[in-house]
Amino acid sequence: MKQFDVLIIGAGVVGNAIAREISKKNTVTVGVLEKEPDTAFGISGRNSGVLHAGFNNKPGSFMAKLCVQGSEGFEKEAAELKLPFKKTGKLITAGFEEDLARLQKLKEQGEANGVKELRIIGREELETLAGYDAGFGALWSGMTGIFDPFQYTIALAEAAAEQGTEYLFGRQVVEIAPKGKSQAAPSNAAGSGSFLVTAENHSTGEREQYRTEILINSAGLFADEICRMVGINDYKIHPCRGEYHILEKRQPWLLELPIYPIPNEKDGGLGVHLTPAIHGNILIGPSAEYLTAEQEREEYSTTRDVMVRLNEEGVALFPELNIGDCIHSFSGIRPKLASEAEGGYADFVIEESKRVPGFIQLVGIESPGMTASIPIARMVAQMTEEIRVRNKSCEAQWQGSESKSAQTGLLQAVSGEPGDEKMLCRCEGITERAVLEAYDRILYIGAIPTVKGLKNRTRVTMGNCQGSFCTINIIEVLEKKRNVDPLALLWNGFGSLMFEGRVKE
Amino acid sequence: MRIKKNVVVIGGGPAGMAAVISLKERGIEDIILLEKENRLGGVLSQCIHDGFGLIYYRKNYSGPEYSALYEQKIAEKEIPYLTEATVLSVRSLDAEAYRSLDAESYRSLVTVQTAEGTLEYEANAVIAATGCRERGRGLAGIPGTRPAGIYTAGTAQALINLQNFMPGRKALIVGSGDIGLIMARRITLEGGQVLCVVEKEDIPGGLKRNIIQCLEDFAIPLYTNTIVSNVYGKERVSGADISQIDAEGNVVAGSTRFYACDTLILSVGLIPEEDMVEDRHRGVFLCGNSLYVHDLVDDVTLEGEMVAGQVETFLMKLAAGQAPDETRFAYPGIETMRKKRAQLVKRKKDMARKKAETGAKTITCIMCPNSCEITYDLEGGMCGKGPEYVKNEILNPKRTLTSSVKVTGGAIPLVSVKTTNGIPKEKLMDAMKLIAELGATAPVVPGQILCKDFMEEGTDLVATKAVKRYSLDNTSEIE
Numbered sequence: 001m002k003q004f005d006v007l008i009i010g011a012g013v014v015g016n017a018i019a020r021e022i023s024k025k026n027t028v029t030v031g032v033l034e035k036e037p038d039t040a041f042g043i044s045g046r047n048s049g050v051l052h053a054g055f056n057n058k059p060g061s062f063m064a065k066l067c068v069q070g071s072e073g074f075e076k077e078a079a080e081l082k083l084p085f086k087k088t089g090k091l092i093t094a095g096f097e098e099d100l101a102r103l104q105k106l107k108e109q110g111e112a113n114g115v116k117e118l119r120i121i122g123r124e125e126l127e128t129l130a131g132y133d134a135g136f137g138a139l140w141s142g143m144t145g146i147f148d149p150f151q152y153t154i155a156l157a158e159a160a161a162e163q164g165t166e167y168l169f170g171r172q173v174v175e176i177a178p179k180g181k182s183q184a185a186p187s188n189a190a191g192s193g194s195f196l197v198t199a200e201n202h203s204t205g206e207r208e209q210y211r212t213e214i215l216i217n218s219a220g221l222f223a224d225e226i227c228r229m230v231g232i233n234d235y236k237i238h239p240c241r242g243e244y245h246i247l248e249k250r251q252p253w254l255l256e257l258p259i260y261p262i263p264n265e266k267d268g269g270l271g272v273h274l275t276p277a278i279h280g281n282i283l284i285g286p287s288a289e290y291l292t293a294e295q296e297r298e299e300y301s302t303t304r305d306v307m308v309r310l311n312e313e314g315v316a317l318f319p320e321l322n323i324g325d326c327i328h329s330f331s332g333i334r335p336k337l338a339s340e341a342e343g344g345y346a347d348f349v350i351e352e353s354k355r356v357p358g359f360i361q362l363v364g365i366e367s368p369g370m371t372a373s374i375p376i377a378r379m380v381a382q383m384t385e386e387i388r389v390r391n392k393s394c395e396a397q398w399q400g401s402e403s404k405s406a407q408t409g410l411l412q413a414v415s416g417e418p419g420d421e422k423m424l425c426r427c428e429g430i431t432e433r434a435v436l437e438a439y440d441r442i443l444y445i446g447a448i449p450t451v452k453g454l455k456n457r458t459r460v461t462m463g464n465c466q467g468s469f470c471t472i473n474i475i476e477v478l479e480k481k482r483n484v485d486p487l488a489l490l491w492n493g494f495g496s497l498m499f500e501g502r503v504k505e
Numbered sequence: 506m507r508i509k510k511n512v513v514v515i516g517g518g519p520a521g522m523a524a525v526i527s528l529k530e531r532g533i534e535d536i537i538l539l540e541k542e543n544r545l546g547g548v549l550s551q552c553i554h555d556g557f558g559l560i561y562y563r564k565n566y567s568g569p570e571y572s573a574l575y576e577q578k579i580a581e582k583e584i585p586y587l588t589e590a591t592v593l594s595v596r597s598l599d600a601e602a603y604r605s606l607d608a609e610s611y612r613s614l615v616t617v618q619t620a621e622g623t624l625e626y627e628a629n630a631v632i633a634a635t636g637c638r639e640r641g642r643g644l645a646g647i648p649g650t651r652p653a654g655i656y657t658a659g660t661a662q663a664l665i666n667l668q669n670f671m672p673g674r675k676a677l678i679v680g681s682g683d684i685g686l687i688m689a690r691r692i693t694l695e696g697g698q699v700l701c702v703v704e705k706e707d708i709p710g711g712l713k714r715n716i717i718q719c720l721e722d723f724a725i726p727l728y729t730n731t732i733v734s735n736v737y738g739k740e741r742v743s744g745a746d747i748s749q750i751d752a753e754g755n756v757v758a759g760s761t762r763f764y765a766c767d768t769l770i771l772s773v774g775l776i777p778e779e780d781m782v783e784d785r786h787r788g789v790f791l792c793g794n795s796l797y798v799h800d801l802v803d804d805v806t807l808e809g810e811m812v813a814g815q816v817e818t819f820l821m822k823l824a825a826g827q828a829p830d831e832t833r834f835a836y837p838g839i840e841t842m843r844k845k846r847a848q849l850v851k852r853k854k855d856m857a858r859k860k861a862e863t864g865a866k867t868i869t870c871i872m873c874p875n876s877c878e879i880t881y882d883l884e885g886g887m888c889g890k891g892p893e894y895v896k897n898e899i900l901n902p903k904r905t906l907t908s909s910v911k912v913t914g915g916a917i918p919l920v921s922v923k924t925t926n927g928i929p930k931e932k933l934m935d936a937m938k939l940i941a942e943l944g945a946t947a948p949v950v951p952g953q954i955l956c957k958d959f960m961e962e963g964t965d966l967v968a969t970k971a972v973k974r975y976s977l978d979n980t981s982e983i984e
Contacts, residue, residue: 472660
């Protein structure tokens with residue numbers, strides 16, 4: 001049985017940031033369990049890719065505090081992670097004259113949160129900044145920026161892995177038992193909770209067990225279910241789906257910065273907005289629809305009604321928008337702690353459970369969770385340290401029986417074989433070498449190779465052809481240069497086989 | 506590395522091959538053909554079905570055979586070409602002149618990515634014969650989940666015909682473009698089930714002859730004014746809803762039906778792909794599908810040859826110190842082609858109306874893309890082949906069968922094949938069973954008989970493509 005000092009559930013952006021933060025101390029063994037084949041497969045890879053400034057959040061909340069911290073420190077972190085980041089600024093536009101007062105309130109809220117570079121601008125300046133007559137006025141936020149959410153989440157995982165974090169992909173947690181204590185009567189406050197975690201391995205179909213001193217619940221959409229496994233029934237996640245359209249890069253006009261309408265206070269999201277992606281595409285979205293109780297948590301479908309509505313709202317924001325240029329539609333899901341009836345707003349829960357010591361719970365980490373991910377990680381690392389100090393004084397601490405992961409070296413560069421510079425994806429300008437390197441990087445963090453994983457790392461299949469040319473090239477190069485069996489290659493999740501056998505056996 | 510060339514032709518498909526051969530024939534030297542794949546032929550290599558060259562050559566070639574005509578000429582005329590060479594951009598060499606609009610700017614800088622790195626060509630003229638790409642799911646606006654099992658028709662065609670992968674066993678075809686129709690037949694012949702073809706317009710997109718020989722022959726239903734309104738399945742496609750739409754594009758209430766399937770094949774249109782051409786200065790010429798999408802390769806060939814003529818004039822004027830023609834893009838055949846297409850659509854509609862009005866029974870001749878309606882009295886038809894076809898169609902309908910045979914020891918896993926004559930329509934599936942049991946050993950040459958007296962005496966199954974042998978260490982191709 002594998003033993004860890006700290007075991008994290010969920011390899012999303014927050015789980016990865018926590019793993020990176022804690023594994024900076026090389027005396028701590030850190031593991032991450034993730035049910036999907038790879039990192040950034042859930043909500044971390046399904047959002048606008050915007051670094052928020054923090055004016056949308058209630059003063060005094062975790063959301064406000066951690067978002068502002070994340071926003072201020074991001075440029076430095078991005079440089080360290082070699083992550084392209086563009087501080088574009090952002091406009092929140094007033095579509096009607098009466099919205100101007102709300103803009104002022106938003107600015108004041110932001111200033112109460114400590115957000116810098118906020119300014120109310122008039123119609124003319126708005127037109128200059130937006131490039132078109134976008135409304136009666138706007139709130140200008142200079143701290144806002146854009147980045148690639150896949151790259152960010154993956155870079156955090158790679159940094160964590162490099163520091164010795166052991167990633168265990170395809171492991172879905174099914175049961176958690178505090179060791180040596182009956183589940184019915186959780187430990188008293190002074191005890192050192194040590195957990196026995198049972199996970200189903202989706203690759204082998206077998207159950208595996210892990211032991212850990214500290215367990216961190218960073219399970220995103222499923223955080224409430226993980227809580228229930230340790231006997232905490234306080235939370236219920238209300239999944240709220242947001243659909244997006246992606247427009248092709250070549251447009252007759254240039255969108256340089258995100259443009260949001262002033263938030264509708266009722267729907268619990270930020271409203272359908274236009275965001276330039278860091279790679280040059282334009283996103284329209286997201287919508288906000290609460291999933292029903294009958295729907296699956298991860299119902300990432302797009303729907304005909306919303307797709308039509310996004311087009312309409314996109315055009316309302318920017319009349320010259322050519323909705324015929326939509327090359328892809330997708331959705332993300334916000335793990336909300338408050339239901340639609342409750343107004344959709346609740347602060348992040350980030351704490352060590354009082355009833356289950358050693359169990360750190362992160363529940364309701366929705367927007368601005370990505371911006372706040374590193375400050376959240378620092379907070380959690382601090383809690384972890386305190387628990388370890390406390391536990392040491394209580395009982396002799398066990399030592400991890402297995403030596404620290406051997407993956408301490410740098411990422412192995414793909415050897416420069418002649419022929420690797422061949423262009424594999426013309427739309428996005430990606431060479432065979434880049435795809436092979438991405439493949440190796442997937443293996444490096446212990447993830448299971450999928451086309452989606454290659455896409456998230458390189459942008460292959462994300463261009464105008466949407467994979468109609470390059471899918472074939474990907475298969476060919478993996479088969480030829482990495483001995484991958486295409487019949488076993490996954491498209492995205494487990495079971496997503498791409499082919500139904502050979503044409504001619 | 507920067508190399509000077511007289512003319513650079515981008516794209517080794519039918520348009521580019523026709524253009525470069527025509528340039529050579531016109532005595533234009535110092536030319537090069539660039540192709541991004543590891544072989545010439547473009548999309549023709551995967552189009553193993555027949556019907557190519559019916560107009561231009563009055564012969565019925567398969568895609569690989571049609572391609573071979575041009576590959577051979579390129580070899581004979583020793584025209585230099587580079588494979589695995591992807592053009593990243595075409596810009597004006599005199600960028601300043603181009604942008605200022607005061608001075609003339611003719612010459613181009615072509616940046617190319619090869620397996621070994623980047624190189625540049627300085628060219629007096631560039632022909633971009635870069636083809637087109639398929640419209641995908643996003644552009645078609647298909648809602649639902651995003652599981653494995655959704656392919657564009659061209660991708661499915663390459664998977665099945667070049668790579669030996671079966672994309673699925675139970676498919677629904679979205680869109681009635683020609684490739685979609687061809688793939689409906691191809692999947693059916695290879696043992697898959699095609700539930701139906703849905704088309705959102707009120708008339709099918711593909712040629713009439715393909716509706717007949719790809720759908721009607723196999724009793725595959727085609728639903729017009731119909732869309733896919735939802736896709737189901739988490740890992741792999743598990744099904745789709747199809748719904749009728751009214752004239753405004755709204756779903757007709759109560760018309761939605763669920764189909765269980767494992768694959769969606771999208772044939773929802775093609776888009777000219779010329780976005781590597783960044784500067785639109787004189788000296789850059791377009792032809793083939795990079796200009797507009799053609800129904801027939803014959804027209805593409807013709808345009809390739811015509812654009813070579815335009816380049817010849819352009820170069821002569823340059824050499825004589827005269828200003829070249831104003832056209833910054835050559836649209837050699839576009840007007841003719843547009844008219845032709847409009848006529849074809851009009852004829853289709855006229856015939857359908859006439860048929861409905863008079864109630865006259867006709868049979869559509871599928872010998873060529875004209876798709877003439879021939880009456881039972883053997884009247885009608887433009888080329889004279891119609892009556893013979895109709896006689897056969899009534900007495901003993903036959904079809905040329907195209908498929909593939911597995912190759913051992915080859916550089917590619919499959920060789921495309923065809924029957925030398927038509928075989929009885931009702932025996933097509935039996936013939937496929939026989940083909941499944943056949944095998945070939947590399948090298949295979951085009952025309953090589955893989956099964957003599959296949960199905961009936963005097964009709965053979967022959968290879969339509971060359972397959973080279975792979976050496977034992979599996980690293981290099983040998984002849």
